[in-house]
Every structure is written in structure tokens, then in C-alpha cells.
Amino acid sequence: MKKYIVSLSTMVGVLLVLTVTQAVVANSVSTVGVDISTLQEEIKTYQKENALLKEELLTASSYTTIINEIEDKGFEPVKQQLTLTDVPPLAYR
Amino acid sequence: MTFRFRIVLVIFLVMFVAVFMRLFYWQIIRAEELSHLGREQYGRNITLQPIRGEIRTSDGYPIVANKLTYLVYANPKVVEDPIHTTDVLSSFLEMDPASISGQLALDRYWVPMAQTIDNETKERVEKFNLPGIGFEEQGTRFYPEASMAAHILGFVGRGEEGSNKGYFGIEGYYDRQLRGKVGTELQLFDALGRPIIDSSSQTASSMRGRNFTLHIDRAIQFILEDELKTGIKRYEAEGGMAAIMDPKTGSIVALAAFPAFDPRSYSGFESEVYKNPFITNTYEPGSTFKPLIMASAIDSGVLKADSICTICDGPVEIGGYSIKTWNNEYYPNSTMIDVIKHSDNTGMVFVGQTLGLDKMLRYLEKFGIGQRTGIDLQGEVVPELRDKKSWYPIDLATASFGQGISVTPIELLSAFSSLANEGIRMEPHVVKAVERDDGQMIEIKPKEIERTVSSKTAKIMTEILVTAVSAGEAKWAAPEGYRIAGKTGTAQIPIEGHYDPNQTIPSFIGFAPADDPKFVMLVVLDRPKTSIYGSETAAPIFFNVAKKLLLHYAIPPTEPIE
Numbered sequence: 001m002k003k004y005i006v007s008l009s010t011m012v013g014v015l016l017v018l019t020v021t022q023a024v025v026a027n028s029v030s031t032v033g034v035d036i037s038t039l040q041e042e043i044k045t046y047q048k049e050n051a052l053l054k055e056e057l058l059t060a061s062s063y064t065t066i067i068n069e070i071e072d073k074g075f076e077p078v079k080q081q082l083t084l085t086d087v088p089p090l091a092y093r
Numbered sequence: 094m095t096f097r098f099r100i101v102l103v104i105f106l107v108m109f110v111a112v113f114m115r116l117f118y119w120q121i122i123r124a125e126e127l128s129h130l131g132r133e134q135y136g137r138n139i140t141l142q143p144i145r146g147e148i149r150t151s152d153g154y155p156i157v158a159n160k161l162t163y164l165v166y167a168n169p170k171v172v173e174d175p176i177h178t179t180d181v182l183s184s185f186l187e188m189d190p191a192s193i194s195g196q197l198a199l200d201r202y203w204v205p206m207a208q209t210i211d212n213e214t215k216e217r218v219e220k221f222n223l224p225g226i227g228f229e230e231q232g233t234r235f236y237p238e239a240s241m242a243a244h245i246l247g248f249v250g251r252g253e254e255g256s257n258k259g260y261f262g263i264e265g266y267y268d269r270q271l272r273g274k275v276g277t278e279l280q281l282f283d284a285l286g287r288p289i290i291d292s293s294s295q296t297a298s299s300m301r302g303r304n305f306t307l308h309i310d311r312a313i314q315f316i317l318e319d320e321l322k323t324g325i326k327r328y329e330a331e332g333g334m335a336a337i338m339d340p341k342t343g344s345i346v347a348l349a350a351f352p353a354f355d356p357r358s359y360s361g362f363e364s365e366v367y368k369n370p371f372i373t374n375t376y377e378p379g380s381t382f383k384p385l386i387m388a389s390a391i392d393s394g395v396l397k398a399d400s401i402c403t404i405c406d407g408p409v410e411i412g413g414y415s416i417k418t419w420n421n422e423y424y425p426n427s428t429m430i431d432v433i434k435h436s437d438n439t440g441m442v443f444v445g446q447t448l449g450l451d452k453m454l455r456y457l458e459k460f461g462i463g464q465r466t467g468i469d470l471q472g473e474v475v476p477e478l479r480d481k482k483s484w485y486p487i488d489l490a491t492a493s494f495g496q497g498i499s500v501t502p503i504e505l506l507s508a509f510s511s512l513a514n515e516g517i518r519m520e521p522h523v524v525k526a527v528e529r530d531d532g533q534m535i536e537i538k539p540k541e542i543e544r545t546v547s548s549k550t551a552k553i554m555t556e557i558l559v560t561a562v563s564a565g566e567a568k569w570a571a572p573e574g575y576r577i578a579g580k581t582g583t584a585q586i587p588i589e590g591h592y593d594p595n596q597t598i599p600s601f602i603g604f605a606p607a608d609d610p611k612f613v614m615l616v617v618l619d620r621p622k623t624s625i626y627g628s629e630t631a632a633p634i635f636f637n638v639a640k641k642l643l644l645h646y647a648i649p650p651t652e653p654i655e
Contacts, residue, residue, distance in 0.1 A: 033283070051161045052212060058158060058237035063315045 136281040143273025144232060146302030148246060148263055150311040151346070151525060157246055157264075157356075160235035162209040163228040165218070169197050169204060171225035181221050182206060185214055209233045232257075240355040242314050244369040245307070245348050245523060247471065248356035261367050263305060263523065265471030270527065273302035304528040308344035313337060316641045317347040321616070324634035325351055328621035334371045334502060335616040335634070337642070340510040340604060342539040343519030345468070346612065368472055375476040375499040376617070379584025380436045380627070381602045382495030385508055387433060387441075388554045389456035390448045392516075392546035398553050402427045402440045409439045412487040416442055419583065433561045436581065438494045445493025450484055453492070459545045460508035461518060467540075468503055468521040476500060496585060496592075502617055505602065508545070510613040512558075513578070513604040516551040518542045554578075559607045567601065567632035572640045574650025578610075579603020579635065581627035586620070596620040599627035601635040611646050614638065 059065060119127060132138075148157035165186065172178050175197045183190040186207045196204045208231070215228055234249045247262025259268035317335055325333045334350035350370045354362035368374075390396040406425035409416045418438050424431055432440030445453065457463065463478035476499040479488075491497035503521060511518035520540040527535045546554070558578035562571050567581050582600040585592035599621060604613040616631045616638075624630050 030283075033281075048161060048212075051159075054158070055160055055235060055237075058155060058235070061154070062237040062239075063311060064237075064239050064241070067315075 132279065135283075136279050139278045139280055141276035141278055142232070143275060144301040145234070145249070145257060145273065146271040146304045146528075148271075149304065149306045150309045150314070151307060152311055153306065154237075154311055156236070156238055156242060156307075156309070156311070158235045158237065159232045161212055162231055162233040163212070163215045164208050164231050165206040165210055165215075166227050166229060167197060167204045167206050168202050168225045168227070169199050170202060172197055173224045178223050178226060181218065181223060182226070185218050186210060234356065236357055238311070239357070240353060241311075241318060242309060242348070243353045243356050244350045244371070245309060245345075245470065246356060248354075248359040248367075250359070261471050262369065263307070263470065266469055267303075267305060267524070271302040271305065273530075274300035276300065300530050303530065305524055306526045306528070307523050308339070308342075308346055308525045309348075309523065310346045312645060313642065314347040314349065316645070317638055318349045320634055320638045320641075321349050322351060324616075324630070324637075325618065328618060328623045328630040330618040330621035330630070332370070332619040333617060333634075334374075335614065335638070336371055336502065336506055337612050337614045337638075338506055338510055338521060340513035340519065340610050340613045343507075343510070343521045344525065344539070345521055345523045348523075369470060371502045372466075372468060372470055372473040373501065375474060375501055376598050377496050377498060377584045377587065378500050378505050378600065379495040379582040379598070381505060381509070381580050381582030381584075381600050381615070382498070382500070383433060383436065383441050383493070384512060384554060384558060384580050384602075385457070385460050385462075386444055386448065386453065386493045387429060387557065388512060388546050388550055389453060389460075390444045391429070391553055392550040393448060393452050393456070395447050395449075395452070396429055396444060398430055398557060399428045402429075402432055402437070402443045404443050405432070405437060405440050407439070409442045409490070411442070411490050412485065414487050414490075416490060430557050430560055433557050433580065434565050436561075436566070441494040442490045445489050446486075448493075450481070450489050453489065454478070454481060454484075456545070459518075459543060460511065461542065462498075462500060462504060462508060464504075466501075466503050466507045466521050467542075468507075469523050473503065474501055475504075495582065502615055506613065506615045509602050509615070510604070511545040512551050512554050513610040513613045514551075515548040516544050516546040518545050555607050558603065562603065566626070566628035567636075570628075570633040570636040572636060572643070574652050574654045575605060575639075575643060575648075576607040576651060577603055577605040577636075577639060578607040579632075581632055583625060583627045595625075597625040599625065599629075599631045601627050601631040603635060603639075605639055605643065606648055606651065608651070611648065612639075612642055 144159055147155040147159070150156050165182070167178075169175075175194065178197060179190050179193045182188060182193050186193075188207060193206065196206060206226075218226070219228070236246075243262075245262050247260055247264035247266075249257050249259050249264055252258030257272065259265045259271060264271065317337060321333050321335050324330070332351050334348075336348040337346045338344065339346060348369075348371055352366050354366045359367065387396075391398065403426075405423060405427045407423050416438055419436060422435075423439065424435055424437060427435065427437060427440050429440075429444070431437070432444065448456075457478065463475065465473055465475045478498075488497055507518060507521050518541075520542050522537060522540070524537050526537060529535065555578050558580060559576050561581075562568065562577050562579045565581065567579070571577055580602055582598075582602070584598045584600070586596055586598060587593075598617060598619060600615065600617040602613075602615045604610040614635060616635045618631050618634075621630045
């Protein structure tokens with residue numbers, strides 16, 4: 001008889017522990033969605049910031065922008081190009 | 094007593110059957126519909142639009158990227174103060190107040206107000222907290238180099254279903270790969286509307302489009318466009334086009350054509366300019382075709398570089414036609430080197446006749462004339478060679494100096510480049526590598542098409558073409574110190590059964606350095622007014638670009654400079 005009582009108590013105990021565990025886990029997991037949503041919002045903000053910065057960077061490093069800057073600053077294309085030959089130069093006399 | 098029990102039992106049984114049938118109706122017959130209804134109450138299906146792949150130049154610079162833009166929409170039923178809303182929107186979105194007011198008066202829940210507005214404008218409008226006005230994120234193509242390489246890139250417009258679709262160039266040719274895959278996501282919410290995590294939330298992830306890296310060298314593209322644009326203006330041409338290719342790999346490192354369009358505002362241009370003339374326009378190449386015929390004759394063994402032309406002492410009469418030289422000057426007993434140097438039409442008739450029709454057609458096939466080059470750009474046109482039976486002696490004669498035969502510029506460039514690559518013709522290619530969604534790079538390997546002429550013939554032709562540059566009509570424009578192989582062309586334009594007596598298509602084709610070619614380039618102008626000759630228009634553009642390319646590639650001169 002005692003054996004049955006112990007077994008029954010154990011089963012009820014396990015059931016209780018599992019129920020409590022489920023309640024605790026469910027409770028903690030229930031707010032994960034909110035956290036994930038917050039993180040997703042944050043990711044979105046950073047992604048947006050990255051996209052805007054990339055846009056700025058690409059515009060600033062484009063040849064079109066660089067050439068415009070060069071012209072604005074008054075630089076002019078090189079008129080005479082210095083070229084080196086394979087033949088070493090000679091000094092006459 | 095038993096009777097009462099039975100009555101109760103029957104009642105219970107009837108109720109059980111009724112419940113069972115009702116459950117069957119809900120859970121089996123209307124299961125899908127109710128499940129969908131339920132899902133709509135506790136979740137929301139979100140369509141995940143893929144990000145279109147980037148197109149990058151060979152240095153990894155995204156010449157086509159994506160920009161964050163917004164669609165402004167309104168819910169007219171929620172808008173509280175239409176006059177104030179109209180004022181704000183019209184001033185920031187640069188729209189007509191009457192059209193905004195009209196949109197807000199519509200009896201709808203969702204009305205689009207403006208497309209592709211930038212983040213700055215969005216933030217300015219947002220500050221007003223206008224009820225009923227919202228923003229929807231949308232990806233728009235972004236071109237940091239403005240209209241550079243427009244004909245290579247193509248543009249993105251709207252497809253039949255209103256989605257993004259690439260047209261022309263790389264955008265058109267690789268549209269499916271660039272587009273990516275649309276995904277869907279089911280986001281679940283609790284009773285308070287807060288998102289909750291669920292294993293079935295992610296149903297199908299979107300796949301971003303593949304990124305493409307091109308062989309296009311941004312610096313060379315810039316140089317080519319700049320020089321071509323200047324040349325068109327200087328020589329008062331109606332247009333022009335040019336391309337530079339690595340003869341050893343078939344890589345297209347630059348390609349430009351004018352008039353062009355701006356992919357950012359393509360709808361403002363005539364649809365005619367969307368097409369890339371370098372792969373879609375056919376023309377009679379004129380003298381730039383002569384090296385192909387000469388190479389064929391030398392390779393087949395019927396002629397040598399020092400063979401003597403026996404009919405070069407005057408005009409050649411064929412089938413009632415008189416074939417003359419471009420300047421009506423004749424050079425009796427010219428060698429084949431002289432024929433190319435003087436761009437002698439009568440000499441080329443001699444070459445064509447000595448070669449014969451059968452051999453000429455066989456070589457033209459090897460050079461890829463009348464065939465698709467296989468370039469990976471949308472819209473390549475193939476002008477077919479006429480049937481062998483319809484070739485008459487006069488056709489053979491004119492084809493030998495590049496008239497009466499049509500090619501596309503890319504066809505000629507591809508054929509000619511084989512002479513710079515020891516006789517091997519490579520497939521012209523624009524894309525260098527494709528980056529998959531998972532970041533893996535797939536390299537596109539150079540593709541050899543076939544051998545056109547022997548390596549020995551290619552070397553002989555190179556020497557002939559070097560002489561054509563150093564002693565020909567365009568020698569004044571060539572840079573000193575370098576061995577450049579090339580040929581001028583001044584082609585007549587066929588109009589309604591005859592040739593235009595006043596206008597031409599001048600061109601120049603060549604490669605450098607002649608002994609170890611780094612690039613092969615073709616420059617074609619359309620009807621210049623200052624001069625009709627290739628040596629005075631297309632050749633200077635070619636050499637101006639070549640000078641800069643030699644510096645760009647850090648190639649030192651090999652010949653003494655006077």
C-alpha cells in the first residue's frame with residue numbers, strides 16, 4: 001500500500017514540477033517576442049543608417065564628384081606627360 | 094425508471110452526434126477557411142521584398158547600388174485637415190496642390206501620393222505628424238557615377254505586374270539573377286498586439302539578388318567616355334561609340350556610346366537611345382575590315398606580305414563597275430604591306446580575287462562574321478551573311494575592302510582582337526564574377542571560341558598593321574615611343590540603293606602594345622562634319638585614349654622618341 005502511495009506521490013510531484021517549469025518557461029518566453037521586436041527595430045535603424053552612409057560614401061568617392069571637386073579647386077589636366085624609355089639617357093659630350 | 098434513463102441516454106446521444114457533426118463541419122469542411130481567419134486575427138502576413146543585386150566595376154565599386162527611398166501614401170478617411178496637409182505635402186514633395194487636394198478628396202483608404210522620395214524629405218514631412226499620411230519603404234536604383242556606362246548597365250523599370258524589371262544591358266540580360274526572390278513571413282501577435290515568437294513565423298525567407306562584378310574598369314570607362322564625348326563635339330558628329338577589350342580574355346573593360354541616356358531618369362529620353370549601338374547597330378565597316386581579308390589570304394597561303402599586287406596601277410573594272418582608291422592615287426607593284434598602309438581598295442580587290450569566295454567565306458565564319466559574339470548584354474543583333482549563291486564578282490570585290498557587307502561593331506572588335514591574341518578569338522564578356530546570396534563568388538572564366546588564323550599569320554598581320562600606323566594616314570596622331578597596330582576606316586553609308594556621297598562612318602581599330610597587346614579598341618563616329626576621314630576624326634580619339642591607357646597600365650615606351 002505504502003509503495004503505491006510513494007509511486008503516486010512521485011508521479012504527482014513530477015507532474016507538478018513539469019507544470020511549474022512549463023509555466024516558468026512560458027512566462028519567460030512570452031516576452032522574448034517583445035525583445036526580438038525591439039532588436040529587429042534596432043537592426044532596422046542600423047541598416048537604414050548604414051544604407052544612408054553607404055550612399056554618402058559612394059557619392060563622395062565617385063569619379064564624377066572627384067572631377068567636379070578638382071575643377072572647383074582649380075586643378076588642370078597635365079599638358080605634358082613625362083615618359084620613361086627602356087633606353088637609358090645619354091649625356092652628349 | 095428504465096424508461097427515463099433511456100430517454101436521457103437518447104438525448105445525450107443526439108447531443109453528442111450534433112456536437113460531433115458540428116465539429117466535423119468546422120474542423121474538416123471549413124478548416125482551411127477558419128484557420129485562415131484565425132491566422133488573420135492573431136498574425137499578419139508580411140511580404141519580404143528582395144534587395145536587388147548590386148553591379149560593381151572591376152575595382153569593386155558599386156556603379157549601381159540601391160538607395161533607400163519612400164512611397165508617400167494617404168488614407169483620405171483619416172486625414173483631419175486636408176488644407177494643411179495639402180500645403181505641407183505640396184511644399185516638400187514639389188507637387189501641384191490641386192493634384193494633392195484631388196487625391197485627398199478620394200473615397201478610398203489608400204492613395205499613393207509620391208514615389209521615390211529621399212530620407213531627408215521623409216523626415217521633414219514626418220515632423221508635421223500629419224494624420225492619415227504614411228510612408229512605405231521602397232528600394233530604388235542608385236547610380237553614384239550618374240550616367241556613366243549607361244549602355245552597359247541598362248535600367249530598372251516596371252514590369253507587367255508592377256514589380257521591378259531590368260531592361261537593356263546587364264540589368265536586362267541578368268534580370269532574374271539580379272532580382273532575387275520574394276519571401277513571405279507570418280508574424281504572430283498576442284492579445285495586446287505585441288509580436289510573439291513562434292516556430293511557424295518564418296515561412297519563406299526572401300533571397301537577395303546576386304551581385305555582379307564587371308570587367309569594366311571605372312577609370313578607363315571614364316577616360317573613354319570623356320574622350321569620345323569631346324571627339325564627337327570637336328568633329329561635329331551625330332554620335333559615336335567605342336569599346337576597349339582585353340584580347341587575351343575577351344573582357345570588355347570599357348564601352349561607351351553617345352547619344353546616351355541617364356538611367357536615373359530614363360523615361361525622359363527617346364526609347365531609341367536605350368539600345369546599345371555597339372551591339373545593335375549594323376554598318377558597313379569599310380577599311381577596318383581589310384585586315385581580316387588580308388589575314389585570311391596570308392593564312393591560306395595564297396599571298397605573302399611581300400606579294401606584289403598586279404592590278405594596283407589603276408581603277409579595276411568589275412561587272413560594269415569601276416573600283417577606285419579613296420584618293421584616286423595608284424601605287425603599281427604594291428606589296429601587301431603597302432596595300433594596307435595606303436588602304437588601297439584596288440589592292441584589296443586583288444587580295445579578294447586571289448583568295449576566292451569559298452576561302453573568304455570560310456575565314457569570315459572563323460572570324461565570327463554573321464554570328465552572335467555571345468556578349469552578355471541584352472539585344473545583340475546579328476547581321477547574317479548572304480547566301481553563297483547570291484555572291485557576284487562585284488560583291489567579292491567590295492567585301493574585300495569592307496563595303497557591301499554589314500557587321501556590328503562588337504562583331505568587328507571580336508574578330509579583329511583575334512589578330513592581337515595570336516589568332517585565337519575569345520568570347521567578349523562584360524561580367525567578371527557573380528556573388529551568390531550566400532556570399533560565394535562564381536568567377537566567369539574566359540571562353541575561347543576558335544582559332545581564326547595561325548599564330549604566325551597573326552604576327553605578320555601585326556607588323557603590317559604597325560606599319561599602317563607608323564607610316565599611314567593617321568601617323569600624325571600616334572603617340573611616339575610605342576608600337577601600335579591599327580587601321581583607319583572611312584565607310585560610305587548605303588541609302589536607298591546608293592551610297593551617300595557626302596557623309597561617312599569613320600572609324601579606327603587597333604591594339605597596343607603591338608608585341609604584347611594589353612587592349613584592343615574600336616572607335617566609330619557617326620557622320621562627322623569637320624572631316625569625313627577616319628584618320629582625321631576617329632584615329633585622334635583612338636590615340637588620345639591609347640596614350641592615357643598606356644599610362645594607366647604603366648607601360649613604358651619601347652621605341653626611341655625623337
